[in-house]
Amino acid sequence: MPIVSIYKQPDANSLNAAYRPIMLYCSALHTLPLGPTAFVPPVVYCDIYFNGVFYKTLTKTQASNNPDFASGITPTYEFDIQDAAQEYLRAELPYNGGYLFVYETFKSMLSAYCKFRSSGYNSSGFIVSEDIAPVQGTGAKPPVAGTGKQTNTFFILNMALQHEHNQNLTTHLKYIKDKTNGPWSTTDAYPASHRPKLYYVGLNDSDYYPFVYKGDGELKCIKLYYKTKDKTSYQTDQFCKCTGRIIGTYKLPDAIATKPYLYEVTAKIDTPLSLVINTKPAWMTITATATKITFSGTPAKADISATPVNVNITIVNCGDTNYISFKDTVVVVKPCEGSIVGTPKLPTAYAGKPYLYILNLLIDLPFSVTPPPLPTWMSITIGPTTIAFSGTPTMADISATPIKVNLEIINCGGANIIKFSDSFLVQGAPTLTLISDVRTGSIFFPRRRQVFRVGPYVYAGYTYKLKPSFAPGNDAIVVAVAGDTPITIAQKLVNAIRAKGYGTIIYSLLNSGTDITIEIRQYIYRFDPEVVY
């Protein structure tokens, strides 16, 4: 098992002084808990990342508690990363003299997190790390991040707390706000100096007031309140820096070929501004205003590609001194499509006859169907690319009113809706209709040539020794329905005749056609049914 839990750590986004313990606690287990002691990992790693980049790894081979496998007490490990932070952090000296706007430090405060890794033994008995170990940067090669169970991300500042100070740095800094001359933001800014409330400077002195900033906005305006020697009230003046920024994070969504594309990024940019497009897909149009950057267009099917296309723009404002960069990629994907194959028409259903009709779909999966109201005898079965209507109506289902079927087939999360609307009738079975009945002489006397109609088909044949009762309507077995092939109906005729009591006589179907002529011939000397096509 890997790291079980991180049970104590600095709060997310909290401020922490580098010159005091910065403790991270985790519990970990061996990969293969083979026995009462083997469940303790040989090494537990804490990979420290500063400003999102791997910095160094701390290791522990000894648990800080007394783990007991039987009692379920897992090994726990403690890491103090203050030394690493102190190595990294530096005090930074601002310029002596005029400098435009605020002075930014780069190594006085960092964001930190740790990724814990456990370890075990391989089959050769060597210690192997779980997860992926990070790689230290060497020369021109930057560090490569690893994997593991990650702690909160918090801030470490190049600060020391005295014994009398509140050991929570945020709380301590909050109390310094009282030593200033007015209000502060509650959570975005904190003083970074204990300088007196009344602070002396010379007329030619350079001085910067240090403060911690952890807000999301852009530092914008300095407002000066000053009192001259002959006045009792303060006058004001203000200096505002030209700024511009993208608010929040952004990620260009995939574009769908043939569909209009629109993605807007909220921005706050001082005007006038100019847009420099470094790279973009040909189909894309990019515009920028003081409040938003808009990406639009309609990619064609020819633009579909799995390879992301770079979108790289720069917005220049503040007299070409401020640059807002936007770098991302966009992929054009196939549009989600769906349609019904052909122009289907629901056929008539016949009582007593199994009904099966299949709609074939050409559709991007997955899709869903809003089941329409259907008669009780009919069910709908949805396959990967088919919708089947099936069931067997009874005589009671016969109706002169068409049954309506309204289907909505939805895919692409509702973006694509296919509508199918049709109706069909439920009728009784087509009857066997005697068209003509001609007796002719032949090998057997009397030989009767009969012509039948079943539905749209006409059948003619010669029968022998048919009972006089054999007539349309008397034969309930011969039920031909639309969709029966002529040969099927011919076979039904044979079966019907046989079922009428002529079982001792073998009838064979000798011939068939579109409007078939069926010759049902009696074989006296054979007893096996035979159908000849």
Next chain:
Amino acid sequence: MSNKTIYGLPDGPKNLKPLFPMVKWEEVEDYYLELYDDNGTQLLTTPLNKIGCCNDEDKKARISFVNTLGTVDGISITKIEEEFETKSDAYEKPLRYPLEKPIGGNYRYNIKANSAYKGTTACYKEEDMAWIKELLHSPLAWLQWKGSEEQTDDHIPIVISDTKIIPRKVEERYVYEIQIEFKLSNERSVIRS
């Protein structure tokens, strides 16, 4: 979006003059600053800065020092006294015969030469002594240096000397004159021959 880090807000008249050129700084008695973000939210208010406690450039010095919060503070001191001190070792080399007029036998080497400074500030009160302590035990400090020979104004590193002060007096607790001693971090460069 501004980075989440530590910033320095221009706070000295020297830094503010370019930003507020219409202000007659020679007439300003005191001032303070507010900082706003681009949403119009007030982020901070500085302490009240009072111009004074010596503005005479010939009589003062400005020290920048790293405080216990890892940032750079500044303090002006007056009554500057410079003491220049040298140290060296001696060696003797044999003489030629006959003696040559410019050649000597005793010379010095390993010459160390540096300036040590003393200055005082009496601007701050008893409640400010905790901050003065930060100055006195600061690991890094600089002297604000006025540029010369076509060089811009900069900082010269100094080493604040060990000292002992009385941050809480028994009497006259309304005034605290603190003496600060320091020497330049870089000694004088001396050639060898």
